[in-house]
Amino acid sequence: MADSTIYRASTTAPVNIAVVKYWGKRDPKLNLPTNSSLSVTLSQADLRTLTTASCSASYLASEGDSLLLNGEPSDVSGARTQACFRELRTRRAALEAADPSLPKLSTMPLRLVSENNFPTAAGLASSAAGFAAFVRAIANLYELPASPSELSLIARQGSGSACRSLFGGYVAWRMGSAADGSDSMADQVAEAAHWPEMRALILVVSAAKKGVSSTSGMQQTVATSGLFQERIARVVPQNMDAMEKAIKERDFAAFAEVTMRDSNSFHATCADTYPPIFYMNDVSRAAIRAVEAINAAAGRTVAAYTFDAGPNAVIYYLEQDTEAVVGTFYHVLGDMDGWKREVLSGLKPTLSLDESVAGLLKAGVSRIIMTGVGEGPLKTEEYLVAEDGSPAKR
Numbered sequence: 001m002a003d004s005t006i007y008r009a010s011t012t013a014p015v016n017i018a019v020v021k022y023w024g025k026r027d028p029k030l031n032l033p034t035n036s037s038l039s040v041t042l043s044q045a046d047l048r049t050l051t052t053a054s055c056s057a058s059y060l061a062s063e064g065d066s067l068l069l070n071g072e073p074s075d076v077s078g079a080r081t082q083a084c085f086r087e088l089r090t091r092r093a094a095l096e097a098a099d100p101s102l103p104k105l106s107t108m109p110l111r112l113v114s115e116n117n118f119p120t121a122a123g124l125a126s127s128a129a130g131f132a133a134f135v136r137a138i139a140n141l142y143e144l145p146a147s148p149s150e151l152s153l154i155a156r157q158g159s160g161s162a163c164r165s166l167f168g169g170y171v172a173w174r175m176g177s178a179a180d181g182s183d184s185m186a187d188q189v190a191e192a193a194h195w196p197e198m199r200a201l202i203l204v205v206s207a208a209k210k211g212v213s214s215t216s217g218m219q220q221t222v223a224t225s226g227l228f229q230e231r232i233a234r235v236v237p238q239n240m241d242a243m244e245k246a247i248k249e250r251d252f253a254a255f256a257e258v259t260m261r262d263s264n265s266f267h268a269t270c271a272d273t274y275p276p277i278f279y280m281n282d283v284s285r286a287a288i289r290a291v292e293a294i295n296a297a298a299g300r301t302v303a304a305y306t307f308d309a310g311p312n313a314v315i316y317y318l319e320q321d322t323e324a325v326v327g328t329f330y331h332v333l334g335d336m337d338g339w340k341r342e343v344l345s346g347l348k349p350t351l352s353l354d355e356s357v358a359g360l361l362k363a364g365v366s367r368i369i370m371t372g373v374g375e376g377p378l379k380t381e382e383y384l385v386a387e388d389g390s391p392a393k394r
Contacts, residue, residue, distance in 0.1 A: 004058040006389045007105060009141035013133035013377045015047040015118070015126070016040065016164045017200065017314045019259040019306060020239045021266040022173060024222045024232065030181040031080070031160050034222065035236040038172045038189065038243050039164045040316070042200060043374030049126070050115050051133035052384040052392075053141040055108040059389065065110040068384075068391055069130070076112075083157040084135055085110070092142035105142055112137065113384035113391050118369070131158035132165035136377040148376065152186040168192045168375035170247045172240070192373045195250050197319040201326060202369035203333075203361070205283045205311040214309045217270065217277050224274040235265050252318055256304030259316060260291075263306040270309075279309045283364030286357045287313035290328065297351040298324050319372075324350050326370070332358045338368035 016039035024034035065085060067074040076082070092106040114133060116126055135155040139146055152163035156173075163185060164171040169192040176184035212220075221228050239262045246254035270277040284307055291305045302321040306314050317325040322343060330339060331349035353361075386392045 003103065004056065005103070006054055006056045006058070006385070006387060007103070007108075007141060008052060008054045008383055008385055008387075009137055010050065010052040010380045010383050011133055011136045011140055011377050012044050012048045012050050012380055013129045013136055013165050014041045014044045014168070014374055015129045016161065016171060017042060017306065017308065018161065018164075019255070019304075019316075020236060020243050020262050021308070022160055023266055023269065023309075024218050024228065025160075026175075027179075027181065028219070029079070030184075031157050032181050032184050033160055033173070033175045035232045036173060036175045036240050037161070037164070037236075038170070038240060039161070040170055040198060040200070040373055041165065041168045041192070041376060043371045044378065045374070046369055046371035047118050047129070048116075049129040049133040050117075050380070050382060050384065051130075051137040052113050053134075053137035054111045054113075054385040054389060055105050055141065056389055057108055059109040059111060061109055063109060065112075067112045067114065067134075069114050070116060074114075080158045081134075084131070084138075084154055087154045087157070088135065088138045088142060088144070091144050091146065095142070095144070110138065111385060111389065115384060127159040128161040128165045131155050131162035132377060134158065135162070136166065140379060149185050149187055153181070153184070156181070156184060156186075166376055169194065169373060172244070189244055190247050192375055195247065196373060198373040199317050199319055199322070200369075200371050200373075201315045201317065201329060202371070203283075203287055203313040203315070203329070203365045204338075204367045204369060205281065205287075205313065205364055206366065212277050212279070212309075217273070217279075217309060220275075220277065221269055221273045225269045225272040227272040228269045231265055231269050235262075239265075253301045256301045256316065259304040259306050267307060279311060280307050281311045281364070283360050284311045284313055286360035286364070287315070289357045290332075290353055290361065291315060293351065293353055293357070294325055294328050323347050328353065329361075329368075332361050333365055333368060336365060336368045338370065340370045343370060 018039040020038040022037035089106045096102045148166040156163040167188045170189040173186045243258045291303045303325045304316045327347040327349045
């Protein structure tokens with residue numbers, strides 16, 4: 001009798017926000033970057049992707065592999081997704097060849113169901129969490145004896161920054177130099193517990209899909225920006241060294257300066273692209289002015305802004321400076337969704353922002369996300385695929 005078992009595995013994976021940015025590919029097919037990068041993994045209590053991977057001989061081979069993302073069918077025929085499927089299946093097939101008693105999971109169609117608890121394609125690194133969860137869930141399903149760094153080689157082929165979401169804490173993606181990409185992988189610079197006081201306040205400026213995707217934006221920048229060559233040759237290597245030192249020494253002032261300078265450098269290369277790319281807008285620039293005002297009022301650097309390929313502001317600060325940072329933004333944006341009431345208790349604003357800055361923020365920010373440094377992917381018994389192989393009712 002044919003095996004009709006539904007094999008399942010679930011994992012959650014976190015969002016990461018880079019403080020030294022990845023931008024540009026030296027090999028688009030293998031997703032190899034033109035520079036190394038470094039990020040902070042954010043808490044899954046606030047931002048996560050949950051993915052269940054399942055396979056069964058009872059799934060119709062004619063239907064092939066499938067992915068249901070936030071309740072909608074998602075295309076898995078793209079070269080990046082197929083590269084991940086292929087690599088994971090090859091690794092499982094090797095295990096099955098070495099131990100014939102293992103069920104032949106590598107030959108069965110895969111059904112994946114995935115949910116984000118944050119807006120997709122809005123500049124919140126949804127593809128990073130998505131591909132990290134996708135790869136980790138299948139690796140768990142296939143019981144692969146692979147380290148997070150080894151899995152990062154696979155996740156990188158789906159989404160470059162996904163390789164960093166396979167670790168918690170503070171994570172570097174080493175660009176590597178091998179033509180086949182075998183040394184372009186992520187490693188952990190420091191675990192979350194090394195500097196647990198790190199916090200992030202995210203001002204969601206627009207939950208709409210980006211006008212210029214990261215993939216096409218990168219290609220334009222590499223092809224046309226003169227500033228970009230300076231960035232990858234000198235700016236990023238210096239920032240990587242300075243950032244690793246700042247994290248190891250828990251030096252927030254140094255961390256903040258590198259974070260803000262690197263964000264500025266990245267967006268300068270976007271503006272230097274021909275035609276120019278503008279991911280930030282007037283609301284983003286108002287957030288920068290607000291951070292500068294907060295730091296000036298404190299007489300030291302207590303907040304650091306950074307912007308990925310989108311207008312959302314991510315503001316890093318330490319827990320001890322919550323009143324100076326969060327208090328100021330709450331005074332302006334207190335009626336927005338997303339504030340954590342337990343953090344706000346007793347907070348007083350230490351300064352009033354300039355009226356034009358406050359006005360732009362009030363008109364342009366749609367919600368708040370409060371979070372902090374967190375852990376990497378976590379295995380879970382929460383399944384999005386039911387025991388009969390259908391999407392679970394939730």
